Amino acid sequence: MTTTAPFSSNENEPSSSSVSFIQSQKGKPMLELNNCIFKLNKTTTSTKYWICTFDECLVKAHTNTNDKLIKMIGEHCHLQESEKIDIRAFREKVKQRVIDETTPIPRIYDEECAKTTLSTAAIAVLPSEREINSAFNKARRAVTPTTQLFDIPDPFSSTLRNDNFIVLDKMITRRQRIILFGTVEQLKMLFSSDVVLMDGTFSSCPVMFDQVYTLHSIKFEQCNLSIFFSFTYTYI
Ligand SMILES: [Zn+2]
Structure with a gap:
């Protein structure tokens, strides 16, 4: 205090x-x-x-x-109200990184927490990542594309090992784009699997696409996400 x-x-x-x-x-x-x-x-x-x-x-x-x-x-x-001011500055720094980077928001929060020089009093009243993540999510959503016509940024087109992560990116018609994410390794796993699980979701899909669909293979009795794709289509 x-x-x-x-x-x-x-x-x-x-x-x-x-x-x-x-x-x-x-x-x-x-x-x-x-x-x-x-x-x-x-x-x-x-x-x-x-x-x-x-x-x-x-x-x-x-x-x-x-x-x-x-x-x-x-x-x-x-x-x-120096604690309040310090916390505002901290939030601002996290928010700016959320907008500028593709790093997951909880990781940005943790990294900034580790770097920060907040006073003990400010740390005591610092909101947790969970308490403030809706504001950060909103900030990130504001900089995500609103139409399906966009270039896929590098962090989303390759894995952390620098392997290609885009299997297919194609306009099927003028307004229908399909993007398949996966690595060669994951495809091999998928094609050699005796059991393939698949499911789609509409509700968790980015607004500019209609559906996210995932294919999972079974290996060593574990389910592995092999490939997922987002696509737009029209209902017939
Ligand atoms: Zn006053």
Whole structure:
């Protein structure tokens, strides 16, 4: 728990305050001032008006168009929120990697946790990956293709051993694309198997495709995913 005492500022001392900006979970700019977070209330041609995000706190801050603090009004009725700010920065870093990379989200979260220098107080209130993964999933979905016409990125077209992972990628008609994922090794396993299991799903399929279909072979009495494909088709 933080031991910092409540503090006050008045409009005569804006230069003593350090101003920086962070993003809200919805990507909106937020002002960070003396370890408190402000949200944007109003913008005019010359001034941005910010209010403290803490419930019932009435502190306001004004910045100019160059993002310099020009006025601060009122006294905070609460402690500083440095843990909240650290956690926001952590979330922002994870979210940016979720957007930029194809690394699984839980792995990004774990890697950033290992790298982070959060205070003990911030770690104590850091949400788990499970608690915040819907926001990260949403961010990743926003950068996935919305139509079936896209180039398959490299991380999805080869395995970690650098083997080719695309068996077939073909437009069957002008609006019907089929993509088969699998390796040569998996195909050999499939073709030599006495038992083949297969199933499809519509509900877990990416929106631009109609169905994901999987073929499984049995080897050493274990079921191995041999090949799966996504395809679009029209109902007759
Ligand atoms: Zn406040």
